[in-house]
Amino acid sequence: NAGVTQTPKFQVLKTGQSMTLQCAQDMNHNSMYWYRQDPGMGLRLIYYSASEGTTDKGEVPNGYNVSRLNKREFSLRLESAAPSQTSVYFCASSEGPGGYPTDTQYFGPGTRLTVL
């Protein structure tokens, strides 16, 4: 089992460009999450999906959109990247459904995004 996988590992964008971060899990989990991690800020939830077909906003959703493509995959899209979105992005999953916020979460390796 690969667990939670994310692509790409690194990305550099110019202000205004768009991109999609991909996440997939092979643990048959129902709930999936997107976080960002900034120095001194801890992990902050962007969006989550309690089950296939549902998505909900987290603490910092502005500037992002998500798609729960199927049970395995949950993508994060930046429509018009801004320097403030420079961060490390983590995808996570939990058994669920509706596992947030009490389920144990399993994290992917992260995507380091720089917006110039």
Add this chain to the structure above:
Amino acid sequence: QKEVEQNSGPLSVPEGAIASLNCTYSDRGSQSFFWYRQYSGKSPELIMFIYSNGDKEDGRFTAQLNKASQYVSLLIRDSQPSDSATYLCAVVIIQGAQKLVFGQGTRLTINP
């Protein structure tokens, strides 16, 4: 007041000693608490969770919860250089819509 607070460190502990990491939280009604370990450049991984007051032991790790004082701590006995990492405390906040809030993490260095 931050919902979950940790001393960012760095905390330096000699090899073989006990490392003590602390976390305080603001929501008196919180019931679920997690400790994650994050190596530099890697993703967080769960070490322990605790729901009840008192101590919970797992190998060299002990989580301690004191709901009256609103703090949760993680003790690492017989610290090893491989324990050098950032430790994240996470608390389920139930005021308003329930959410999982992470502290900013404490960077721990074990010195050989």
